[in-house]
Amino acid sequence: MTDALHPRLASLLAQLDQGAPTNIGYPVARDVDYRPLAPFLGYLLNNIGDPRVDPTFPAHVKDLEREVVSFFAQLFGAGPERYGYVTSGGSESTLYALSVARDLHPTGIVYHSRAAHYSVTKAADLLGLPRVPIAVTGDDEMDYGDLYRHAEAYRGRPAIVVASVGTTMTEAADNVKRIREALDLAGVRDIYLHSDAALSGIPLALNHRTGPAFDLTAGADSVAISGHKFLGTPIACGVVVGSHLPGGRDPVAYLGSPDNTISGSRSGLAALMLWHAITTQGYAGMRSRAAHARALAAETVVRLRAAGWSARRAKHAMTVVIDPLPEALRQRWPLPIAGGRSHVITMPGVQRSSIDALLSDLAAHGARPVEILCR
Numbered sequence: 001m002t003d004a005l006h007p008r009l010a011s012l013l014a015q016l017d018q019g020a021p022t023n024i025g026y027p028v029a030r031d032v033d034y035r036p037l038a039p040f041l042g043y044l045l046n047n048i049g050d051p052r053v054d055p056t057f058p059a060h061v062k063d064l065e066r067e068v069v070s071f072f073a074q075l076f077g078a079g080p081e082r083y084g085y086v087t088s089g090g091s092e093s094t095l096y097a098l099s100v101a102r103d104l105h106p107t108g109i110v111y112h113s114r115a116a117h118y119s120v121t122k123a124a125d126l127l128g129l130p131r132v133p134i135a136v137t138g139d140d141e142m143d144y145g146d147l148y149r150h151a152e153a154y155r156g157r158p159a160i161v162v163a164s165v166g167t168t169m170t171e172a173a174d175n176v177k178r179i180r181e182a183l184d185l186a187g188v189r190d191i192y193l194h195s196d197a198a199l200s201g202i203p204l205a206l207n208h209r210t211g212p213a214f215d216l217t218a219g220a221d222s223v224a225i226s227g228h229k230f231l232g233t234p235i236a237c238g239v240v241v242g243s244h245l246p247g248g249r250d251p252v253a254y255l256g257s258p259d260n261t262i263s264g265s266r267s268g269l270a271a272l273m274l275w276h277a278i279t280t281q282g283y284a285g286m287r288s289r290a291a292h293a294r295a296l297a298a299e300t301v302v303r304l305r306a307a308g309w310s311a312r313r314a315k316h317a318m319t320v321v322i323d324p325l326p327e328a329l330r331q332r333w334p335l336p337i338a339g340g341r342s343h344v345i346t347m348p349g350v351q352r353s354s355i356d357a358l359l360s361d362l363a364a365h366g367a368r369p370v371e372i373l374c375r
């Protein structure tokens with residue numbers, strides 16, 4: 001196949017292959033093989049409009065999309081009255097959830113932690129919703145005391161809260177039950193709560209007994225995940241599921257369906273890929289991938305500390321928070337740096353040999369011993 005490629009693209013492909021082992025700073029799984037779906041690249045699959053109504057355009061896979069939505073609705077504890085669809089990613093999911101919240105509570109105020117993904121600010125601003133950033137603890141979880149203080153000051157206004165479930169730098173998860181408690185205590189009556197669980201939604205839901213509370217059974221009104229993170233779909237996508245129906249728009253005659261989604265044409269290929277992922281893995285497969293990723297993260301913390309590099313990890317996280325690498329290593333290891341911290345994410349498919357290579361580069365660049373902390 002590569003023979004047929006333009007030389008520019010062939011070299012791009014080689015570059016991607018070469019960069020893969022050191023590309024471990026972003027939450028992208030790479031162990032799910034989507035190549036069996038290649039024959040579908042010969043078609044445009046367009047799931048335009050409402051997922052519940054088949055469009056006139058015949059090349060769609062809304063039946064598969066509905067199965068994907070059902071799978072996640074069940075995983076996140078949604079009841080029979082629920083709505084959801086396959087989005088273009090976490091950002092669209094947040095925009096959708098906040099637009100539903102605004103329909104229900106036009107005078108609402110958006111509360112989100114300072115560690116929330118930047119898309120939350122963007123969505124609130126696009127919708128013209130006022131927002132109040134809430135302080136975080138040292139590990140980036142929302143400070144519920146600070147939420148209480150702010151919510152009390154505006155207790156006559158509805159609260160639209162975005163819980164970050166897997167923050168960008170540390171993978172901390174806000175606790176929906178504690179958010180509800182803080183709002184109740186503050187005397188806020190009208191509440192909409194969205195769990196932005198782009199990275200951690202699937203692995204935490206599969207770990208239900210012990211993981212933080214974030215889903216619909218814990219009191220969230222909607223939950224969203226990204227498809228290209230834990231499931232590693234090769235195109236950006238996401239799923240949003242909520243317990244409120246969107247403010248019903250009129251059917252569009254030309255489509256043969258109403259459109260309550262944010263975008264118009266939607267990627268049927270994304271729905272197909274998600275369907276492929278959940279069908280080939282099931283709960284058991286996903287759970288074991290998550291366990292494996294966490295084990296590699298735990299081991300990476302120990303090995304980095306032993307090598308004299310500071311490292312820590314939130315319980316249940318695949319993210320290992322570290323001091324920024326020495327300048328000389330940053331080109332080869334493109335790890336994000338924010339707020340004086342960096343991280344490695346041992347997503348499913350990250351090889352142990354990548355960690356070996358990072359450790360040996362650190363040793364060669366004089367990692368200095370730090371105190372080994374007991375946890």
Ligand SMILES: *Cc1c(COP(=O)(O)O)cnc(C)c1O
Binds near residue numbers: 091166238
């Ligand atoms: C990745 C991420 C997003 C954004 O998702 P996109 O698919 O990139 O739009 C939003 N929130 C959280 C918590 C994320 O981890």
